[in-house]
Amino acid sequence: MKLTHWWPTALNPISNVAFLRPIDGGMKLAMLFQLAIAASAFSLHAIAAARPNIVLIYVDDLGFGDVSCNGAKAISTPNVDRLAARGLRFTDGHCTSATCTPSRYGMLTGEYPWRKKGTGVLPGDAGLIIEPGRATLASILQQSGYRTGVIGKWHLGLGDGTLNWNGKIAPGPLEIGFDECFLIPATGDRVPCVYVENHHVFGLDPNDPIQVDYKNPVGTEPTGREHPELLKMKLTHGHDFTIVNGISRIGYMSGGKSARWVDEDMADVITHRAVDFMERNQAQPFFLYFAYHDIHVPRVPHARFAGKSGMGPRGDAILEMDWCTGQVLDALERLQLTEKTLVIFTSDNGPVLDDGYVDDAVEKLGSHQPSGPYKGGKYSLYEGGTRVPFLVSWPGRIRAGESSALVCQIDFLASLGALTGTDLSQIKTAGDSQNVLPALLGESQIGRQELVEQGGGNQLALRSGNWKFLPAFAPKNAPAKARPLELFDLNQDPGETTNLASQYPERVNEMRQRLEQIQKNP
Incomplete structure (x- = not known):
């Protein structure tokens, strides 16, 4: 008679309980495994008691x-x-x-x-x-x-x-x-x-109150947009509002001079x-x-x-x-x-x-x-x-x-x-x-076993082991940033250079469905 025992494959969210899958093996293996679990549990309790x-x-x-x-x-x-x-x-x-x-x-x-x-x-x-x-x-x-x-x-x-x-x-x-x-x-x-x-x-002088606005100018301090000659660090894009410490920032600010960082x-x-x-x-x-x-x-x-x-x-x-x-x-x-x-x-x-x-x-x-x-x-x-x-x-x-x-x-x-x-x-x-x-x-x-990765905005990809699935992305206002549906085997291709989506349609469908399921179910 063949005995079936169990082996952990992943840890459950929040709890310290393992999901199990059956394997074949003898009673000796099962006993050893139970001892290992007990030792691990004891170890975790000891760690908790130590409270590093x-x-x-x-x-x-x-x-x-x-x-x-x-x-x-x-x-x-x-x-x-x-x-x-x-x-x-x-x-x-x-x-x-x-x-x-x-x-x-x-x-x-x-x-x-x-x-x-x-x-x-x-x-x-x-x-x-x-x-x-x-x-x-x-x-x-x-x-x-x-x-x-x-x-x-x-x-x-x-x-x-x-x-x-x-x-x-x-x-x-x-x-x-x-x-x-x-x-x-x-x-x-x-x-x-x-x-x-x-x-x-920290360090604010109440006689020099702070004003902050991200839409409309406040105070009379110069901005990087109007006075680039005052900047000790020039701009490539954005960051052209109020100048603080010779650097123009995002947003407008006045006051709080004694509290400003260097x-x-x-x-x-x-x-x-x-x-x-x-x-x-x-x-x-x-x-x-x-x-x-x-x-x-x-x-x-x-x-x-x-x-x-x-x-x-x-x-x-x-x-x-x-x-x-x-x-x-x-x-x-x-x-x-x-x-x-x-x-x-x-x-x-x-x-x-x-x-x-x-x-x-x-x-x-x-x-x-x-x-x-x-x-x-x-x-x-x-x-x-x-x-x-x-x-x-x-x-x-x-x-x-x-x-x-x-x-x-x-x-x-x-x-x-x-x-x-x-x-x-x-x-x-x-x-x-x-x-x-x-x-x-x-x-x-x-x-x-799996991880949802987030890029800029709400672009999402799914990692499942060494496989990575990226849904197609086609923004209407930025067609140059469009991206086709992609599938990579990171074990063989860590640089994500070879799209395997056409070779593994079943895996693509499986991972697409799984990503949708994760999105719907917290």
């Missing part, structure tokens, strides 16, 4: 190939490499979207951003797009006893859409699970060019704040979401890095980004927290060169390949849009190495919730988040 600190480093516009641990030769990132050398480097790690706001939304909420209207790239005066009371990565960790903080770029909106920058700024991070924040409200190329600490603009000092300011957060909270478990501004435009690195890369401001900003990473790692070592801290390093989307300013990003690129071997970058539906640097380190717990598991930032909520022993069974708004904790810890090479 969690530091999530979120870089802006950093491509898969922009770091030397992923093969970059023209530029060196020794501190990122240092993190990779003592942790797990994922070769198939993804953000949810090829642009910043939706990626950040998906990462914090565990919901695909295309499911919710209004999660596209936000203007600097947008209201908060994560409703207070909703479960977020921060709120579940806060409820588990973590001190939670976000420092750096936010770009998820603040207030209710009618924000007065001179008064209390709410709702914001403090209303969705963070205990404290120090923010770049949107992006460095958008007004207002000030920091927000908790509920107020672009060259931004990395130093937010890194100092991040280190301070860890120092103040070293006696308790903490979660630090440290969102860099680098290497987003305008790329204006500190004088310590300017001209050092040989690749222009973009390359110099990569060096500055690496320095920030080193400061975090040095602080953890100094505080003797390295082995008590899970560090995740990743990016919000793929790379972009010319993104509105003249900074030699194209001219001085040389042989460097920001997306590595992958096609596309920021705004793109191809792999270079969402396949980004993805490192996970926890010395003494995670064995250093490389993983080909398919993982996504949208799974941080379920996975880190499981890591900290949080009961996620009642969370109904994070159904797209899957518990891939064994993959993140290097205990399994199996991550997600």
